Amino acid sequence: MFGRIVLSFCLAGAFLLAGAKSEEALRSAIVKVYSVIKTPSYQTPWSSSIKQVSGSGAVISGGRILTNAHVVANRTFIEVQRYGDRKRYIAQVEAVSHQLDLALLRVRDPRFFEGIEPLKLGTLPQIEQRVSVYGFPMGGDTLSVTAGVVSRIEHQQYVHSGESFLAIQIDAAVNPGNSGGPAISDGKIVGVVMEGIQKAQNISYLVPTVMIRHFMKDLEDGRLDGVPAFAALTQPMENPTLKKHYGLGSHDGGVLVDKVLELGGLQGILKPGDVITAIDGHPIQEDATVAFRDGEYTNYEYYVQLHQMGEKAAMDVLRKGKKLSLEIPLNKKADDLLLVGTYQYDRMPRYFIFGGYVFAPLTRNLAVRVARSHISLIPYVEEFSTKKRKEVVLLLRVLPSAISRGDYSLVFWPVSKVDGKPVESFASFYREVYDGNATEVTLQNKMGMQVIIDRKEAEKRQKEILRRYNIEYDRSPDLRAKGGD
Template sequence: MRQTTLITRTFLCLGLAISPSLLAEINITPPLSPPATQAVTPAPAVPAEPAVSEAPAPVANEVEASTSNTPLEDEVVTTPDGFDPRAKIKDAVVKVHVVQHTYDTLSPWNSDSQKGSGSGLIIADNLILTNAHVASDATFLEIQRHSETKRYEAEVVYISHESDLAILRTKDASAYKDVTPLELGDLPKMQQSVEVYGFPIGGNTLSVTRGVVSRIEKQNYVHTGENLIAVQVDAAINFGNSGGPVISNGKVIGVAMQSGFLTENIGYMIPTPIIRHVLADVKDGKVDGYGFHGFLAQSMENPAMRRKYGLGDTQTGMLVHKVYKNSPADGKVQIGDIVTEIDGHKIENNGTVEFRPGEFIDHTHYIDMHQIGESIAFKILRNGQEQLVNLPLDKPGKEYLLVKPNQYDKQPTYFIFGGLVFMPLNQDVIDSMDGTPARIGALTYESPDEKRSEAVILTKVLPADINKDYHHDNNLLIEKVNGESIRDFNDFYQKIQSSNTDYITLETSDHYQLVIDRKEAIERQPKILAQYGVNADRSKELQAIAQPPATPVAEPVPATIPAAPAPATAVVQPAPAVIPAAPLVMPAPVATPPAPLVVPPQPVMPQPVIPQIPPAVGGTQP
């Protein structure tokens, strides 16, 4: 389901602003005056520090080599009264300073903090739009507007890892109340001129580069590997540009996201259909993500296959080859059905749909454009007879996956027993492997069922005398504990904890066994942990299970985000974000979101209102 682009490195960057005219379109009335409540005292001015790079300096022959990417400062055309038309755009662009706390996936008891920076755009008063990979795992955030040295502390309000978008809020409710937001535009056309604004590595001042749209298609966003519509441009997009706005004809048409590695003049942005989808998604105060219709289909370009299923020269479609149990398609779609239309759009034999004259995109783009709770219509051929099937998108697609997507903003779950390290299998664990075993790779295409909702894996062994002969065991899928099947990681943990037998026997699917002397393991555990510098034999999440519930803490009041209506023309969408391991790199590829990083809200902070709007859609990151 998820593809990892090894030669791609992410310039995770996004920004967006919404103009009063756009707010009017979605029935949002901009505040006419500052709120009556007392504003929080702004943080003292802090001199601008050197930009913290998100990644190592670009290698030779990087995208900057193109003459078309020359900064535009010397090309600004002013109006007769001397006004710079780009001044309004620049005023709404900000630099995001971040400190991130990250964990070592396969040694999750180890963690580290790093500084980084990205870009963003003010979208309404004190709300800022940026990339999710810029804000994920953040412990401290500050916003600094172009042309200002003062920084304002901020917090994460919403974060959509699949879309690689995040909405931040300054703690000072009046920080940017006088800034005029920009207008959100439509999906651009091929060869349309664009300008990329942001704060790339190498300086503290705003950078503006120019290019044109060179490709529009669905790609895997680097941050999480979610496959969504993305727009390729030949404007220079460098580390630090992440989250900055991409402008065309004075309107925001996307957010800078990532850049191709070992390529020239290739950068990617998150287009407005995905931005609109996120703005509509969070209207109910939470991020749901993207739905899943419940089946997989293959192309039908092979002549023999087409003849077998009786397709004429003018008939096109895709062959259903897998239907997920308990999904919307279960009981409605069958293996062998031929899907010919989606929401009234004809599906070609290669699985694409013409979304604009002469332009095609993968048919799943129209699924991405729907919100959770909506239905999508398919026309299918079954035994030569046409049928219309409506499938409700009842829950996020990740809930139909046995192997969950990458996780952020939390410590990875783990449990050590007898020196053996166990974790739930997820995409982070797979990404950390030196090659993926076939059995584990196959699980990424499986869905949860009544017997198992999560896979458990032995990631490695901390060598000791009590686990002798197991020292080289790793990446083993544990199927049973003392002969009993495992439903999920919590079930596995409870079975180990509640066992009172002399020996605990763990089995894999091919009946390979690991036998642990329970009393010996409990007795030797402290020494093994101390020997390898492990401060806890289980993650914080598991430690909390045995602890009495803490006193409830008031949840932060979510900000209501202004959403924009979907454009008149259909659109398309991303790949996982790979953040370079440099001291200043932003965390990466995106999807659904782990618990967002949020700071308790300030009581004086005004909240924009998000009305109901139609749904919308979702590259590759450096």
């Protein structure tokens, strides 16, 4: 009996020791990420500001560090520091998905990885499953660990991109600096911390491993294509009269196709009035959700987003009472479809100046900053591109000079026509302004209001105006790269 007690104590001690080693090995894979970022100004697109931010990350297979895209967005310089070491190592971004708020970093110095056991990706956790969040939040320099449980799993808007994907909500405390750190359960990563709701009590969100794996698979060919979007607008089928009108029974589900987007590649395949009842064999409920696990539901586009770009999704469709099985090509992401694309990162804003008149495309980055004072821009953000209009061009501002008197008050002024021609894109607008032969450049907005610029005077006074306002270049780097003074 005594021998059994001694053996039990020995086994318990061994398990505790193994647990301690496992925890120590886990912590060694957690890193702090230091980024110097260059934040562009979308209201004065030739200028920018520099600041330092920090986040967290985890070493995974292949000598890579997994973190958030927003930790390294607009980066100019990155360093990483491993747990238990005060030395910082220079890192580079290997790949970044601003859609999914994920990034992979590389460190060239092999000494950084000495003694580190890479963390592995786990599966989608269960509701109420316990998780531990590792990272370097504000309030200290050493590693922090907070515990919580999985509260819910469903589609949420990712703040960094503005797009909606599957997300995990947890009740562990998360603060600035935790971003990019792993949430661990049973020794494996179940998600990457992307945000916390500061005004709520312990509500935080993770990018789940199902989306991390999508990111990893996308990179296998050496190119990041992104997550496909469904190029049609739909509505739920909860209303009983709506169901009856389109031939559905009271207990049937599905989504009604309202519009097939012009540039989405689905013309001639789907039609307005179609009812999509299932996707990849998964029935769509009347509230436009699908089951991703028994008893757990999320937006039906989940099964679109599991695909890689270029693949096809199988859809069951009811068209005028007839059941069809269709293959839907998935060749577009949200940026390809929106008139005003998703948030931009890692590049300076596009612009050009002509005689003190500053022009730029309308971006989401700009729209959200000025929405309260210029609500007329909001409708553009909700529109989709067409063959005739792929971007909104703004007269962003007017730099006062002798040739622009009377126009100083024009800011964020959408240009509908240039020299009588509808504006298709920023690139075509730029060519029309610079390559036109008319003595005047005539701009119109949708209300018919005109701005007329004397071409010779604009060209003559260009350099003088730039010097006056201390602006080095009259156009953005992408336009300078194409040549022209």
